[in-house]
Amino acid sequence: MISLSSIRKTFQTKDGPVTAVDGIDLKIDEGEIYGIIGYSGAGKSTLIRMLNMLERPTEGDVVVAGRTLSKLRHKELRKARQEIGMIFQHFNLLWSRTVRENIAFPLEIAGVKKAERDKRVNELIELVGLEGRGESYPSQLSGGQKQRVGIARALANNPKVLLCDEATSALDPKTTDSILDLLVDINEKLNLTIILITHEMHVIRKICHQVAVMEAGRIVEQGPVREVFRKPKENMTKEFVKQITEPEETVDAITQMLIDHPEGQIVQLTFVGEEAERPLITQLIRQFDVEVNIVQGKITKIQEGSYGTLFVALNGEQAEIKKAITFIQNKEVEVEVIVHD
Numbered sequence: 184m185i186s187l188s189s190i191r192k193t194f195q196t197k198d199g200p201v202t203a204v205d206g207i208d209l210k211i212d213e214g215e216i217y218g219i220i221g222y223s224g225a226g227k228s229t230l231i232r233m234l235n236m237l238e239r240p241t242e243g244d245v246v247v248a249g250r251t252l253s254k255l256r257h258k259e260l261r262k263a264r265q266e267i268g269m270i271f272q273h274f275n276l277l278w279s280r281t282v283r284e285n286i287a288f289p290l291e292i293a294g295v296k297k298a299e300r301d302k303r304v305n306e307l308i309e310l311v312g313l314e315g316r317g318e319s320y321p322s323q324l325s326g327g328q329k330q331r332v333g334i335a336r337a338l339a340n341n342p343k344v345l346l347c348d349e350a351t352s353a354l355d356p357k358t359t360d361s362i363l364d365l366l367v368d369i370n371e372k373l374n375l376t377i378i379l380i381t382h383e384m385h386v387i388r389k390i391c392h393q394v395a396v397m398e399a400g401r402i403v404e405q406g407p408v409r410e411v412f413r414k415p416k417e418n419m420t421k422e423f424v425k426q427i428t429e430p431e432e433t434v435d436a437i438t439q440m441l442i443d444h445p446e447g448q449i450v451q452l453t454f455v456g457e458e459a460e461r462p463l464i465t466q467l468i469r470q471f472d473v474e475v476n477i478v479q480g481k482i483t484k485i486q487e488g489s490y491g492t493l494f495v496a497l498n499g500e501q502a503e504i505k506k507a508i509t510f511i512q513n514k515e516v517e518v519e520v521i522v523h524d
């Protein structure tokens with residue numbers, strides 16, 4: 184559905200050239216929810232804005248739904264853009280227009296007749312769960328409701344692709360979750376391809392199938408979310424994964440555990456899918472002469488199954504601990520030894 188090859192974007196500034204995107208190749212399949220995560224300044228906004236030519240790449244080609252956007256002229260580009268909807272962190276609604284009028288706006292621009300427009304707006308209002316709010320003005324809506332208007336407006340012309348630029352960053356956690364649920368619902372109902380950028384791993388965990396990690400204008404790691412969670416390779420990725428696996432109490436608990444069991448070894452076990460449900464600890468205790476203390480554990484839902492982390496302290500003879508760790512590894516559970524004694 185989307186393919187980027189050797190994309191580069193350099194801005195000319197008073198202080199000299201700034202390369203925001205520095206040679207990115209990317210392929211995104213139809214129907215996929217693809218997340219791009221990175222800290223501020225990594226180049227995410229610039230990258231996503233090149234997917235609909237809000238920014239033109241300095242080098243490289245952008246192909247969306249079979250069209251090479253980077254080569255299109257004004258009129259053709261306007262048409263191609265109807266295939267690509269976009270939502271924004273601060274919603275970008277028209278404040279003097281009602282909900283209905285905001286949603287109808289792109290239909291007016293596309294020259295859709297009044298009767299058809301009204302019908303389509305009704306469908307969209309229902310799709311995003313804004314029944315009864317059609318005549319309200321944006322200032323009368325909550326943040327979540329405003330983003331629902333943004334989503335309805337972005338979907339008005341039946342796009343194939345939806346771009347989400349930090350679409351939940353201005354919302355509280357509960358509202359964020361309801362908007363993310365809506366995006367999954369739309370993805371499934373319409374087979375819409377969704378690309379989102381975020382700095383929150385929670386967003387990736389909750390809805391994405393694939394993830395790319397961006398740093399300094401490049402993609403440093405990418406793959407299916409469950410694989411990246413199970414085996415993050417780059418330090419940057421590990422930091423993001425920690426955002427949801429390692430709450431502050433874990434660090435405190437580990438420190439305390441080390442004081443209490445100076446002879447022990449603390450390991451982090453990472454399970455994905457069915458592995459998360461197997462009675463691994465029972466097997467460990469039965470088959471090896473080790474004591475197992477659970478420090479902290481958490482199982483989280485990801486878009487394709489469940490994902491769990493468990494911090495345990497293993498006490499016993501070094502050789503026996505080693506055997507136990509090998510046993511766990513053979514169960515296809517990732518094991519990271521946090522502290523060597």
Ligand SMILES: Nc1ncnc2c1ncn2[C@@H]1O[C@H](COP(=O)(O)OP(=O)(O)OP(=O)(O)O)[C@@H](O)[C@H]1O
Binds near residue numbers: 194222226228
């Ligand atoms: N129009 C512009 N002119 C000059 N420099 C720009 C422009 N847009 C972005 N940049 C620079 O490009 C780099 C990447 O910015 P970008 O906004 O794409 O990053 P980001 O990952 O989206 O961060 P944020 O979430 O803070 O927006 C930054 O160094 C930024 O200052």
